[in-house]
Amino acid sequence: MKYLLIYSSRFGYTKKIAQKLEAQWTAAGITVNLVNLADAPILHSGEYDKIIIGASIRYGHYAAALAPWIIRNQLILNSTPSAFYSVSILANKPHRNTPQTHTYTRKFFAKSPWQPQTIGIFAGELHYARYNLIDRYMMRLVMKLNKGETNLNAHIEYTDWKKVREFGEQILKLTN
Ligand SMILES: Cc1cc2nc3c(=O)[nH]c(=O)nc-3n(C[C@H](O)[C@H](O)[C@H](O)COP(=O)(O)O)c2cc1C
Known part of the structure; x- marks a missing residue:
């Protein structure tokens, strides 16, 4: 089993969460390829069993490079078991910490050609x-x-x- 775990992180916190997940999955016998969005490869069919992307919010938005990368790789993303997690401060509010109530994520995926099977909403660091x-x-x-x-x-x-x-x-x- 091989996972691709991509993170988009300004101050390293989304990467820290990615490393926790990497450790958890590695302990379960998975090979995890942990990659910064800036270095994320063009995806090819059958390369990975699962693809996970984590990104942080800055002034209401994910990194500008995220949406274009998703658009370019949408075919593989949509045909591979996949997940997304969001990192922001406002997710520490109980009424804003689900995919339905977290406005940033809901708006992003309303326009996205990729629909992940699972979405995690995590509060970040101040x-x-x-x-x-x-x-x-x-x-x-x-x-x-x-x-x-x-x-x-x-x-x-x-x-x-x-x-x-x-x-x-x-x-x-x-x-x-
Ligand atoms: C300049 C700046 C702007 C931010 N804007 C928002 C925001 O609009 N909404 C929010 O919930 N969190 C916001 N945050 C909080 C970050 O999402 C949070 O600190 C997160 O842990 C950053 O993760 P990163 O280090 O992986 O980028 C902002 C943080 C900074 C430094």
Whole structure:
């Protein structure tokens, strides 16, 4: 069994989640090819048993390169058991943490030619010290509007790792 796991990550957090999944699947005897979206290959039929893509949200959107890559590879994506996970801060809100209630993901897949069989919605990381001045200001504003953490010394991982593990288990069970 061979999985392709592609991540799109600005500060490395989506990659960190990808590495957790990689470890889980490797322990289950799967060969995992972990690749940055920037280096993602053009897919060919039969190369992988399952394909998983993880991407983070920045100012309401996934990386600009994600949609074109999906469009180019839609035939293989749609004919292979596949999954997607989203990483964002607002997914830490209980009313925004499912594929149906998470607006970013719902809007993205409403327009996408690829429909993954499973979608995971994970809360990411808040780490003001790593952001530049504008990003720090904007994120603080977003957090304030959402009654979240505004202390600039904050470094918080909001991720529910049990949810990530359950997503990993769901992928192991995915069939055509
Ligand atoms: C500049 C910036 C903008 C962000 N915009 C959003 C946003 O619009 N909505 C949201 O829920 N999270 C937003 N986030 C939170 C990120 O999605 C979160 O920090 C995630 O863990 C980043 O993962 P990455 O390191 O893999 O890119 C933003 C973070 C930064 C730094």
